[in-house]
Amino acid sequence: MEWFGKSHKSFNFEMFSASHLVTLAIFLLISCAIFRYRKMLNGDGWRRFEIGAAISLILNEILNHGWMMMNGVWKLGRSLPLELCNIGLLLCILLLLTRKKIIFELLFFIAVLGATQAIVTPALTYDFPHFRFIHFFYAHMMVVWVALYFLCARKYYPTFHSVIKQIVFINLLLPAILLINNQSDGNYWFLRHKPKTPSFFDILGPYPWYIFTLESLLVILSLIVWFILKKWEKSHEERTGLN
Template sequence: MEWFGHSNQDFDFDMFSASHYTILVICVLVNTFIFANRKKLSDERWRKAELVTALSLILIEITNHLWMYKHAVWKLGRSMPLELCNIGLLLAIGLLLTRKKIYFELLFFIALLGATQAIITPALTYDFPHFRFFHFFYAHLMIVWVTLYFLWAKGYYPTFSSVIKVVLFINLLLPAILFINKAADGNYWFLRHKPKSPSFMDLLGPYPWYILSLESLLVFLSLIVWLCLRIWLKGDKRTSFSES
């Protein structure tokens, strides 16, 4: 069975398996590395690494779409880059390329509240060493690591207005996602039903109430994360490199 093949017969993913635990350990170790080396990583010489990382994210995402097309599984209702983590990936690329704070403000909450949850409870079919395994975790891990890099090394941090911006951003996209779901028989943002694999959504009630729970949770957790970060940074003299 080739690692880039179609059939998942030999690659069935099991949550909290050895491969999943390995990813979780890598996530924690790299998070710790970024924090411990935040002063060194603030050096401008890392600019090339930012651009290379952005290019790698673009290439792996293009490769993923080519894989879906090659194996005839690309569908309007599930393959467009419309999931929140897909949007987070695009924001991460934009942040790496431009360093504009607006990308960080939107990415910060999507990364910590969305990508982190996806890493812990992945909606994934293919296990190691399949390409889709690498694509899923590389993309989601990079969303988190890029966010923490700009937070800890580059001095970007969200404000109260950032919470308002991300809530408005998501709610402005919501009607379009609902329309696409209906037109393409899709389930982007899990607005038509919960993921088949276990996830935290199982704790949020039945359809459609879990959608309202998600909305409330977005606002509540965003405010909590912002408040905790504000307390942590109290007295910190760091300023962001870009305010626009």
Template sequence: MDWFGHSNKAFEFEMFSRSHVVILSVFFLISIMIFLNRKKLADEKGRRTEITVAFSLILFEITNQVWMYVNDVWKVGQSMPLELCNIGLILSVILLLTRKKVVFELLFFIAILGATQAIVTPALTYDFPHFRFLHFFYAHMMVVWVTLYFTWVKGYSPTFRTAIKLIVFINLLLPVILFVNKRANGNYWFLRHKPESPSLFDLLGPYPWYIFSLESLLVVFSLIAWLIFRKWDKSQGERSHTH
């Protein structure tokens, strides 16, 4: 058995199994550490780390594409980087390399709402130590950590316009994803059917109504997340003025 785990039967992922719980623990622990060490991390020496993380994400994604091709599982309808979390990864790389606020605004809710949900309820086939397991969680956790880093360490913050920009961005991409799904018999963004593994989609009603439920939840949770981070940002500002 090699590191890439070619034997599928030995690597069947189970939600909230030991490996998943370990990953969740690491995810939340490092997220807390980013917050607690936000002042120490606010150093220009971190620029090298930002670049390194960006290139590690690129390398992991290229390796993933090669793995799918070599193992004859690459398909137009499911292997292109068109899922929201794939788009989040691309935005993370661009943000790390450019530090552009507009990129942060598009990434913020995709990471906080989408990538976090994927980590907690992953649509995943392979368990540890399969490469696809490592790729899935590294990519998704990094998307969230990069967002938290730019929020807590670099001082970027979402605004009401951030939520509006994301909703517009998603709805501009929607026709493209629908077109690709139809032409390639794909299921990007789960617009044709729900994930086969248990997920939050199961609570949103049958097809196609869960798509409208998702759209509504996107608006509601984006506004809630904006309010939470807005209050945190204000409280930080007030503290800095008192010192």
């Protein structure tokens, strides 16, 4: 049971190690497969898969909190599901269960921009095959895959208003996250300091300026992604019309 324990002497994670590169390859392969076989994935028969995927994510999170409690590392300031990717995961589960377009709009840019960045530059201690490694990548990759599934197969396209909704949603949560950080001595959303491990935050400037840089990037990149998808949707509609 060493793979499920607290000790990580045999599981020190290294970015772009063999296990990380294999995981990235799996992530890209399945992401491409969702796009390639999007027409096969839009039938009603996939409803069971959606419910099953939601249940698997819920169980994954229960196991994670159980691991933290069992190993005495669960703390109010770092263990609540308040990180942006955690919120993305909750939205992902709700989207799978309800298929509500508004949830997709709140999830999509968090998935494509936030969870993808976390997969490429993870703030992670444990390497494969430790449970924490498997939990981290399964949760983050599923968030992206579900967003791509609803985009490509279910044709839930984000709009300009989706960008606005996401920005408003995040900024409405911001004061609450700041308050919780202050009361729990936490660092949710990395609002008090950067991750201790190398990450994308390292190129965004010193504290607190990287926070403003990050939000500016979020707005700019969200608009770029929306514009690209708008062109793709228009091109798809034109091709469909010709056929």
